[in-house]
Amino acid sequence: MSIADVARHAGVSPSTVSYVLSGKRSISEDTRRRVRESIQVLGYRPHAGARALASSRSNTLALVVPLRSDVHVPVAMRFAVSVVTRARDLDHDVLLLTQAEGADGLRRVAGSSMVDAIIVMDVEIDDARIPVLRELALPAVLIGVPADTDGLACVDLDFTEAGRICVRHLAALGHRRLAFVGEPPAVYERRTGFAERTLAGFREAARELGGPAPAVLPCEQTRAAAERAAADLLRDHPETTGLVVQNEAAAEPLVAALRAAGRSVPGDLSVVAIGADDVAAAVTPALSSVGLPAEELAERAVDLAVRGLDGGTPTGVTLLPPTLVDRSSTAAPPRRA
DSSP states (O other): OOHHHHHHHHTSOHHHHHHHHHOOSOOOHHHHHHHHHHHHHHTOOOOHHHHHHHHSSOOEEEEEEOOOTTSOHHHHHHHHHHHHHHHHHTTOEEEEEEGGGHHHHHHHHHHTTOOSEEEEOSOBTTOTTHHHHHHSSSOEEEESOOSOOTTOEEEEEOHHHHHHHHHHHHHHTTOOSEEEEOSOHHHHHTTBHHHHHHHHHHHHHHHHHTSOOOEEEOOOSSHHHHHHHHHHHHHHOTTOOEEEEOOHHHHHHHHHHHHHTTOOTTTTOEEEEEEOHHHHHHSSSOOEEEEOOHHHHHHHHHHHHHHHTTSSOOOEEEEEOOOEEOOSSOOOOOOOO
């Protein structure tokens, strides 16, 4: 399908169709209407260059995707696919940038006019990209929340509350001796926002219980690391009856290692996960969990970015409330002899 096909259908010249698309010349309303009707009937989609001529935009969003050794790629890809899907619904393409390109990558794409807006993932508490985003004359949306949100648009799950409700769920069942298996150590060393805020909410709610300080075990995203975390937990904190896991890659091997060590879930140890519902539900037993609404967060980020193109860069923080789904992995703690 080409401009020539549209021109033949509308009974005009190809240059007239081009002028209707670009808006560079005054075309009579009747001719413009015929061309638009032909475009609709034929299902013609102008290529990116024609759309850019018509709107002075690239109709492309930049998405900064974290691709590090300590990032769980399936989670990152769920967000990326959801961003691309929503962007296509709004007639936009997506240019993927890796986290490694950093501030220089942001300046490069902004200076080249390749993109109209930027969506940033894997946001750190003191993120070095924030000053650059404030300098750029492009709408920017963060999937995550840094310490300083002034003038920024941020969307995320309320991870602080997610940590709290996991503790409250276990506490309501009678658990007082808790532990937390988290993300890889480097995630906390970078002060990645979602991980730090979850742990803060977990610790805050645990303090309110008045019991002993909970054990916290960062964990790499390998089966061997999950098995070591299980062994460390049972050796160093045998009194633990309630466990919160924020590490999708570790959830299944961790539970399997506990079972292999003779500890039943939930008979001896109740487990609550934070992450994708399908991952939690696939573990045996199915894990009670706080879901990660990747699709909704991605859609909101794209909508904010595109809305910013029509005037006024969006600002403000939107936190989605967490919801805990009770499955088969939590019960009252075992009675002590």
